[in-house]
Amino acid sequence: MLTLYIANKNYSSWSLRPWLLLTELGIPFEEKLQPFGDSDFKHFSPTAKVPCLLDEGEPVWDSLAIIEYLAESYPGVWPENKQARAYARCAAAEMHSGFGTIRSICTMNCGIRVKLHAVEEALEREWARIDELWQQGLTRFGGPFLGGQHFSAVDAFFAPIAFRVQTYAPKLSKASDAYVAALLDLPGMQSWYQSALAEPWRDEAHEQEAREAGEIVSDFRLGQ
Known part of the structure; x- marks a missing residue:
């Protein structure tokens, strides 16, 4: 089975791309979530970044490369027309x-x-x-x-x-x-959204980016 390594669902936009495609197309995969700052991504990803797909131990990194890799084996990845x-x-x-x-x-x-x-x-x-x-x-x-x-x-x-x-x-x-x-x-x-709201982790770098951008007027996450 395919294994997809991702990071926090609240923040990781790059992880969302292949995760959503796999999910919506019904392609079986195992999700492995590694929170930002919690571990060294290098042990599963050559670039130490997410997402990273493993197929029988072979890594496929970068979201666009993952999508094209999936297109070689599964229908519906790209439009037929x-x-x-x-x-x-x-x-x-x-x-x-x-x-x-x-x-x-x-x-x-x-x-x-x-x-x-x-x-x-x-x-x-x-x-x-x-x-x-x-x-x-x-x-x-x-x-x-x-x-x-x-x-x-x-x-x-x-x-x-x-x-x-x-x-x-x-x-x-x-x-x-x-x-x-x-x-x-x-x-x-x-x-994805409900999982993001329920995550217990906060990554200060991502939180600071939001504070610098503007005023946080609502926070729907667990514990807020």
């Missing part, structure tokens, strides 16, 4: 390598809601590009997911953005808001 598949791969790659301002200011912290101190121009541009990218996929391929009727890898790549929308409430189009709602309503997303 050629044009939708091309769009999905481009959009996932853009998410994988870009949107650095969103990553640095609007870090993933599922259990809280934040009012940003300020919305700088670079942040507005990146949210506008995500809105544009989503509308393109939804319009071209009919929704409710980016590649069409079925959830696929491109949606898994934007799942952490859905949690960021929930936390930071950027202004998006109605179509993009509906897409976020569809992602958040997935059984896998609901499961």
Whole structure:
């Protein structure tokens, strides 16, 4: 059986991508969660980072590499339609390598809601590009997911953005808001979110990032 190493569900946006894809496609796997700061990730990951997939002891690291590895063995990872598949791969790659301002200011912290101190121009541009990218996929391929009727890898790549929308409430189009709602309503997303709220761990570096970004107006996590 496949083994997927991940970190805290409240913070680890990179871990969410392959976890959600495996979960939504019904691919059997064993989850191993290693909290940030709790252990040395080097013992399972060549880069000492998460996520890392092990298949019969062979490591596959980096979320995009994991997705492509799964696509070699399982149907439904990418859309069947050629044009939708091309769009999905481009959009996932853009998410994988870009949107650095969103990553640095609007870090993933599922259990809280934040009012940003300020919305700088670079942040507005990146949210506008995500809105544009989503509308393109939804319009071209009919929704409710980016590649069409079925959830696929491109949606898994934007799942952490859905949690960021929930936390930071950027202004998006109605179509993009509906897409976020569809992602958040997935059984896998609901499961991840409830687990994130129940986690007993706090990682100070991640908490500090949220405090620097804005005022924490709500905290729904265990013990808060």
